[in-house]
Every structure is written in C-alpha cells, then in structure tokens.
Amino acid sequence: MEAGKTTEGTVKALREEVARVLVGQEDLVQGLLIGLLAGGHVLVEGVPGLAKTTAVRSLAEVLGLGFRRIQFTPDLLPSDLVGTPIFLPDERRFEIRKGPIFSPVVLADEINRAPAKVQSALLEAMEERQVTIGDETFALPEPFLVMATQNPIDLEGTYALPEAQVDRFLLKMLVRYPNADEEREIVARDGSGFPEVRAIANMEQIEALRAAARAVHVAEPVSDYAVRLVRATRDPELAGAHLRQPEARPATGCVAVGASPRASLFMVRAARARALLGGRGYATPHDVKQVAPAVLRHRLILSYEAEADGIDVEDLVGALLDAVETP
DSSP: OOTTHHHHHHHHHHHHHHHTTOOSOHHHHHHHHHHHHHTOEEEEEOOTTSSHHHHHHHHHHHTTOOEEEEEOOTTOOHHHHHEEEEEETTTTEEEEEEOTTSSSEEEEETGGGSOHHHHHHHHHHHHHSEEEETTEEEEOOSSOEEEEEEOSSOOTTOOOOOHHHHTTEEEEEEOOOOOHHHHHHHHHHHHHOOOOOOOOOOHHHHHHHHHHHHTOBOOHHHHHHHHHHHHHTTOHHHHTOEEOSSSSEEOOSOEEEOOOHHHHHHHHHHHHHHHHHTTOSBOOHHHHHHHHHHHHTTTOEEOHHHHHTTOOHHHHHHHHHHHSOOO
C-alpha cells in the first residue's frame, strides 16, 4: 500500500468516525494509532473520567477489531488473564479455555493494581506475542495491542510496575483534562445520546497500513537524531541539557538510569508510523521530536537528588530536546 491519498483518506475516515463518539483527546487517538501501526503497546496515565476506555473501545470498533477490557485487581490470577485448562469428566480430557488476552485490542485497566504473577503473564504476552497455559504455548492474534491505564493519584493498593515491563510499552501517553469548549460538548452530547460507531476498516486494510508504516523511509540523519536523543538521556550534562524548572541550571546528576537501545528502535518505529499518519512515505526530524516525549518519559529513572529537588521527567525530556541539535 502506497503512502499517499489512500492512506490519508483511511486515517481521516478513522479519526472522523471516532470523533463522533469521543470529544477531543486527539493526542490519545494519535498515540493509539501509532501503537497499532508500529506494532507496539501504549501505557496511558490519567485521572478517572477522561474517556480512556471510550477511546480504545471506539477505536477497536472503528477498526473492526475485537476488544476486551480487563479490570486489574489485587486478587486477579494469571489464569483470569490468559485462561486455564478445564477438565471435561464425560470426555476424560482437559480442554483449554482461553482468557480475555486473546483479543486484538486489550484494555488493561489500572494495570498497577495486579500482583507480580499477573504482571509476569502480561509481560510474556506483550513481548513474545504468546502465552503459556499449562504445558502448551498459544500465539496471540495479529494485530495485538495492549492499552494499559494507571491512575496517577490513588496509589493505595497498587504494585509498582517492573521496569522490564514498563520498557515494553512503545509509548506512554498523558491524558489531560478537556478544555472548556470540549467539556461543554461532552455535556451536550450526553443529553442527546452518543452515537454508535461503525467499522470502516478490515483486517486486510490494517495489515496494509502496518506494512506501509514499516516501509516508510528513514534517512540516516533522522535515525541518527533519534539515537543521539536516546544516548543523551544517559548523560544529560554531557549533552548540554539545561533545566528550566524548578530553576534554570545544567542537568547535572539528574538521571539514575537512562533509556536503553530499545528506546532508539521504538522511537524510529513511532516516527515511521507518525509519518504515515501524516500521509508521507518518509520520516522527518520533526516526527522524531514529536514522538520523543511519549517514547522516553517512562524509560528515565531520576536520581534521588533530582526527585528531592522537584525535577520532573517532562522538564528533563524537554531540556534534552532543546540541547540535542536537530538535523
């Protein structure tokens, strides 16, 4: 499939159909589409009531894909996620009952409320695109997109996500409050009823879009820019990064652990997908710069001193984007 009018028309139709139900949240929809086209997963952070579930359900319906929502709780078991063998006494055999993870689009709601064994099962599904039930291994459907949400406010009864799992997410999106006009529109639509979306794409079209995203050209200066950004996270001072908040100063000793080479790979993949969504067959440094915050914000571990000084990851990523020269 050639990047151009066909791709642009399909993407425009997808967004218009989702907008019939979802008010605003263009960045979230963009991030979900990038995750789908780039073959990655998306971690979403936002307070309750910002239409995170509505966004992913609407997008799955518009794409004609299956959708399952899993509410993560402290008593959730791995079998509740992946499935379990069931003994059939009349037939004297076991039958595998597959769990909700066997869906093209999975919403893992409040992912940080699940215990370690459930996190481990989800990690295998995200990374290997397969799950193990008993002694058997089962491949997951293609495409397979996990959108996981976490509440940044209520941390009681939560488990910190393992760094290995967080690193598997292609993007981390921050969902913010709607503006005044959007909130008025939400209230107005509630009185008249929200329309149901219709599927305007099929599996063949989605696979063609994903193939087109993989074929987007990335020139060496563009990929080099992504690599330099990621390497700058490991030594912001050497990159010449200067913080603006809470006070203007060099970013010295702010990072305990920087981003790994996986971040470089994911940044280029996300830039390819963003370019395709813009109707282009080539990625630009601007594509890299636009996806960089969502690729990096969950991969940087700040030092204790930085946290004590009130330094924010968003400020640090902004400082790195200012410091690293754009080709």
